[in-house]
Amino acid sequence: MRASQFFISTLKDAPADAEIVSHKLMMRAGMIKKLSAGIYNYMPMGLRVIRKIENIIREEMNRAGAIELSMPVVQPAELWQETGRFDKMGEEMLRIKDRHGRDFVLQPTSEEVITDIVRQELRSYRQLPKNLYQIQTKFRDERRPRFGIMRGREFTMKDAYSFHASFEDLQREYQNMYQTYSRIFTRLGLEFRAVSADTGAIGGTGSHEFHVIAETGEDALAYNPDSEYAANVELAEALAPSISRPAPTAELTKVHTPGAKTIEQLADFFKISPAQTLKSVIVDGEDGVPVLLLLRGDHELNEVKASKLAGVFSPLRFATPATIRDAFGAEPGSLGPIGFKGKVYVDRSAAVMADFVIGANESDYHYTGANFGRDFAEPEVADIRNVVAGDPAPDGKGTLAICRGIEVGHIFQLRTRYSAAMGAKFIGEDGKEQVMEMGCYGVGVTRIMGAAIEQNFDDKGIIWPTAIAPFALVICPMGWSRSEEVRNTAQKLYTELQAAGIDVILDDRDERPGVMFADWELIGVPHRVVIGDRGLKEGVLEYQGRRDTAATKLPLAEIADYLRRVVQ
Amino acid sequence: MRASQFFISTLKDAPADAEIVSHKLMMRAGMIKKLSAGIYNYMPMGLRVIRKIENIIREEMNRAGAIELSMPVVQPAELWQETGRFDKMGEEMLRIKDRHGRDFVLQPTSEEVITDIVRQELRSYRQLPKNLYQIQTKFRDERRPRFGIMRGREFTMKDAYSFHASFEDLQREYQNMYQTYSRIFTRLGLEFRAVSADTGAIGGTGSHEFHVIAETGEDALAYNPDSEYAANVELAEALAPSISRPAPTAELTKVHTPGAKTIEQLADFFKISPAQTLKSVIVDGEDGVPVLLLLRGDHELNEVKASKLAGVFSPLRFATPATIRDAFGAEPGSLGPIGFKGKVYVDRSAAVMADFVIGANESDYHYTGANFGRDFAEPEVADIRNVVAGDPAPDGKGTLAICRGIEVGHIFQLRTRYSAAMGAKFIGEDGKEQVMEMGCYGVGVTRIMGAAIEQNFDDKGIIWPTAIAPFALVICPMGWSRSEEVRNTAQKLYTELQAAGIDVILDDRDERPGVMFADWELIGVPHRVVIGDRGLKEGVLEYQGRRDTAATKLPLAEIADYLRRVVQ
Incomplete structure (x- = not known):
């Protein structure tokens, strides 16, 4: 991509309503643009990040054997009445009447619709298990939307639903999804932690949250540095003290x-x-x-x-x-x-x-x-208190540490909460009708974008993991219109890196170096090559990673090879 | 993909409310599933087609220099009031009130939102032209939704909007989009025709529709087989007869x-x-x-x-x-x-x-x-009549022929209809403020799926063009569970074709040949290889294209090379 042909729109200051760092930086970097409270345009720069996140999720879900479909944004109220959620969900669920006065909702999630599909389509144990997912627009009419796309009203979610002939098979798939989610967040380049979680309003038994670790996270997470134990503080058990109560010594x-x-x-x-x-x-x-x-x-x-x-x-x-x-x-x-x-x-x-x-x-x-x-x-x-750092770990293997995280994924063993209510049954191997076991698995696609920034930024701007950066690498030519040699070298390198499959942007806007650098540091492109007349005289270019404090001079002849190794 | 791990759901009969062939076949082939009137789930088989259509459109739009962004499904009413369309659009536009009683609409199209973005972001002639597009869910509350996803309420559209400093530049981009659309429909593998069209409710001057040619098409198209002239019959001029009126001879x-x-x-x-x-x-x-x-x-x-x-x-x-x-x-x-x-x-x-x-x-x-x-x-x-076949062509170069088509794309020169109403202005090279010229360019993504079927089917089912088939090729082993040799040959070929980048599905469901063939013919996979014990004894497999009347025997050693040539 050439910068002159792309849509770059950076701001010096964030709007007043941006409270947290990811919201401020996304607005300043031109990733999103507010349309209404909690409703954002995904601008070209931001959409590139979202598409990369979606693709990694899609690849890993497919690899795990899940099958993609797509359920409508607008869903009939009748299905939501079958499970009682039409009344239970309250004002957060946006309700609509169509021209004929029929009730619809904008999907906040899709348990009802997928269960409706499955109860019609899957009737035999031979057709089970199936794990079906979509990457789709969701809407939740938050009373007080805030934090940009971290708690917006319209957002994109990957939601998967699995159906099983037995609880054992649900547990197997739950493990499969646990591992798939771990692979997804690893590939996204994020530091994350999976923790045991409360099942909340969705219901069912057994659930894990996946959190991106960030000091600014809304959730406190308890974990045992010496074992596998990790849980949302909401759920982490505070063990009874091992000491017993002393006898009274004082007067009331x-x-x-x-x-x-x-x-x-x-x-x-x-x-x-x-x-x-x-x-x-x-x-x-x-x-x-x-x-x-x-x-x-x-x-x-x-x-x-x-x-x-x-x-x-x-x-x-x-x-x-x-x-x-x-x-x-x-x-x-x-x-x-x-x-x-x-x-x-x-x-x-x-x-x-x-x-x-x-x-x-x-x-x-x-x-x-x-x-x-x-x-x-x-x-x-x-046990009615929150655990604190230093508390004995519930697994008996040491003491708890506490960190903060942003919830970006959640997996649930729903069991038969929805399948029983909606009659999703199958004929088992024994010829008898049984209710399906069900799991559900969500990832907040647009939320990941915010969480990634909360974890990776400095005073200059965003620092994207390469896998989800809008561009992996930027070529900054010093004096684009002035120096033919700079221009030719930049274009040649650009063509070569493109051919090598590197997602590169060439900044041909002819801006001053200060403006150019500030833009790309704010936008958070993780790798940068600077081409200038002075360096070219010595036969070198300058490479700098977004977290590096200084540039590295590299011989022109070696730069492409070097970048192919570094940019991944 | 292995068939046993995918979601295949075919029906012998179409539901009673399916009136046209594409709707019937999509339902029978398990491509879509009705959720409510005009609202469909895109099932795994159908979603593969939609994704392929989207990818071709995205590649060609990017190649043409357009930039992708994404605008929310839920849009505030205020913007629609600025252009007067909030009142003008009538009941077809679905209106919503959020929990605070504020008015919103589900986007039927996005002229207002994109113009709102552009009037804030683009202020100088140096930032023009820009062509911005999205592939996004649209909603139109049709009074009588029908024809499956051909005239549904919720559907997917690619909509692009271009902004220009002059009418000449708008005309240049209009030509660019005209050619881009021609490339898109060519790559989709569809017989199509671009025709001059009425600008209708969207307004502006100059417009072309792109039609997939099909006998069942809703629109009559007039064209001159001997020249470039083509127009929707709605618009095609009926020339005055060259004869003059005879004198009266009879009494009243x-x-x-x-x-x-x-x-x-x-x-x-x-x-x-x-x-x-x-x-x-x-x-x-x-x-x-x-x-x-x-x-x-x-x-x-x-x-x-x-x-x-x-x-x-x-x-x-x-x-x-x-x-x-x-x-x-x-x-x-x-x-x-x-x-x-x-x-x-x-x-x-x-x-x-x-x-x-x-x-x-x-x-x-x-x-x-x-x-x-x-x-x-x-x-x-x-001139108040529809032209008929044999009428003189308006370009004076012969006579008109008539064919029928399904509108799948529409490009417009909007001029300043929206930019003037919403104040999308820029500072020109002369330092003076001017209203932007604007074009818009739509493609019905899900509609293309229906139109492709209306153009390509027979009594057995759908015949997909390879570029948008859910799978390009199916391997049908005869006696999967019975013959180890068949199974091994099938798996080896499957792996080899996958490695060659062919989108192949291996039917490992162990169904009878009749069931297997009927399924894949209904689903419309364009290429099929059959592997059986009898053939293997002679060292041959059978290849059959979906339009072929008989199979071709091919030596086992040559099959992979042959398919690499044929399947594209």
């Missing part, structure tokens, strides 16, 4: 604690560590009476774990100040179990504490020297 | 013609040729008074031409029986110009007639021996 004493509402203020007030206080979190209960959750002051509630506790309203909802006042007779900031009549859970790590500080259920008062059993009934013990 | 006579309402009945009644009668067509006028159009009895009204006549309501609307009774005092079937007070047009070919039969504006009565000027005022002469 009510203390006036004016202004000490947060755990930090309380620890400051008493000059103790937050780990010696007990945090009270109040959530709505199923029967209308709130539920009290007790955690060590330095620990955080895990909402996914809490939402699964018996008697807790799901999805989890924090109690309102009014509910709290009714049930505890005090303001938030001074709450505790003593005198509370409702259900109480205590986290495993808090359950081994003694002589702790806790709210007195009287505004601006706390107890010191509080103890379980003695001062209030023993609460039910449960 | 009113005749009772009971039951003679149509031209055929009238000609039968008087034992004359329909060409000796005059047909009266009544359409609504702009001022509420109907307009009378007179044609030779054997000619057909051209509605596109008629809609452009001064005083005729546009879009053309035939007068209701009530309006006709008010204006003519008679029922349709006996109408004519004598006594009618409104505007009358006569077709060029009818204007040279004398002593003709015409309705008397009295139910069940006609005049014989009617004449222009003598019996009623000379009407205004205009």
Whole structure:
């Protein structure tokens, strides 16, 4: 490609609504252009990245034996009513009426349609297993779309669905997809981690998320550096401490604690560590009476774990100040179990504490020297906190580390959640009708683009992995219109590299070197060759990788060979 | 690909709602699957065809210097209001409200969005020209979707938009696209014809349609076999006859013609040729008074031409029986110009007639021996009929022939219709601001699939051109599970052909020969090799092209070379 014939549009500054680095850089590099909130044009530069991501995904899915098809963006509501998701999905699912007043949805995902296809097409165990996938436009009407294409409304997803005659066969394919996803992210050139995950709203049992590792990631991931264990913090088990609870030694004493509402203020007030206080979190209960959750002051509630506790309203909802006042007779900031009549859970790590500080259920008062059993009934013990770095690993092989990640893939064992609801059955080898086992496997194509940038950038711009860079290599001639020798050398090298199958762009825009370099560093092309009169006199060109701090001079005669080795 | 690992699903009978051959065959061959009226799943077999069509289009558009981008399916209404099309497009454009009540549309085409991009991105003559295209999902909420994916609601289109500093440059790019389209349809392996066309609702000046030639085509195309002239019959000019009008010889006579309402009945009644009668067509006028159009009895009204006549309501609307009774005092079937007070047009070919039969504006009565000027005022002469085979060609180089076609591409010189409405301006070389010239170029990707079948089928099924066949070649082993020699030979040939880059499928389903052959003939794979024990004993395999009436025996040693030559 010649730059003069392409569409290059870089900006000095990102628009004000771009909050995160990938969004800013994508806008500045002219990769995407906003059309409406959460809806973006994929500009020529950005579309090249998307197509390369799609191709790698397609190749690996095909290699894994999955078969590509394509399901419509506009889908009839009836199928979504069969599984109950038409009502359950809420406002995030965009609903349409056609000219005849019939209800349709824009696909946020395609479990219903694929199950409808399969229940008509596959009737015998001999036709199973099948793994069918599409790379297709999805729409989710996010209340507050943000982060550019990381949490947009219209986006591209690869979604695959597999159907099986037995759970064992689903597990085999699940492993196959796990390995396929690992190959995909490896080929994309991204540092990633697969973690055990909650199955969330899609349902089913068993699920892994694939995360691109980035400090800016939305998700915290717990992993054991000494073993294979890795899980989303949402799901990672916090083991019970190996120590047992000491005997009480202090008296229960009510203390006036004016202004000490947060755990930090309380620890400051008493000059103790937050780990010696007990945090009270109040959530709505199923029967209308709130539920009290007790955690060590330095620990955080895990909402996914809490939402699964018996008697807790799901999805989890924090109690309102009014509910709290009714049930505890005090303001938030001074709450505790003593005198509370409702259900109480205590986290495993808090359950081994003694002589702790806790709210007195009287505004601006706390107890010191509080103890379980003695001062209030023993609460039910449960794992309700987020793990932290240094916690013992649930696999018993060392301690956990924490990193942050951006979810770009998710695989699920759906089992019969959809196939049973929609009657996707087959005749087994024994002649009997059975419900199919089902798995689903998603990758956020456009999300990967954002995640790749969050992982790979510097103060000059994006640093693409070569496999998904819009161009693998740029040739920058110094003085395109001025020097015939520079022009001829550049064109010859361009032709030679193209013939070698390298995705090269020749910058023939005749811009000043500063402008040219700034553009390509912002756009993030990983390899650059500079051709200038001075170098040509010595018979050399300059090569610089996007992460290199300086250029390397290379003899003209060797450059093509060198690049063929380096650019891959 | 191995057939056992692919998704093959053929049907003996087409569903009842499939009216035309391509729809029937696509359903029977398992290429598409209906999800809702006019909305289809592209099944694995069909998607392979679509991807091949897309790739050829993409390669040729890139080669022509166009640049790919992608615009969202969901587009904000505001842009469509700027050009007035939000109101003008009517119910065919699917409208949506998002969760915040804002108006959006599903893109039926993207003139507004691309013009919005360009008015922000391109500001100088130095950035022009640019031709930007996408291959994207479109939606048109047809009142009566039919013909499968030929007139579906959701479909895939390649739409390109070019922007220019001058009309001359637009004309140059228009020629470039004309040639690019010709290359695309040639590479697709289709017999096609480019014809001059009406610009219709998209507006602008100058336009060509590209038609796949098929007897079942919706459009009639007029062309001159002896020259380059070709036009949609909608647009083809019917020249005035070279003869002049004879003098009247007969008396005007009113005749009772009971039951003679149509031209055929009238000609039968008087034992004359329909060409000796005059047909009266009544359409609504702009001022509420109907307009009378007179044609030779054997000619057909051209509605596109008629809609452009001064005083005729546009879009053309035939007068209701009530309006006709008010204006003519008679029922349709006996109408004519004598006594009618409104505007009358006569077709060029009818204007040279004398002593003709015409309705008397009295139910069940006609005049014989009617004449222009003598019996009623000379009407205004205009070209308002469809040309027919044998008419003189408008380019004066012979006579016209007529064929039928399916429109699969359309190129337009839009000029400033959208750029002026939306303020897409640039600073010219002279420093002055100017409105951009604009062209647009569409290809119906999924429509091509249907058109290719309408052109290429027989009683066994589809006959794909090799370039867009789901598989170029099928290997059919006779007795897959029974004969090790057959199996080994088949696998060896399969591997060899794959390595040679041939898109081959190996039918390892162990089906009976009859089933296997019927499947592949229905699916339309253009090349087939049969491997059987009997042949192998003689050292031969059988090759048969999809259009061949018999197989050719070929020595095993030569088959791979032979196929490499034949399959392309």
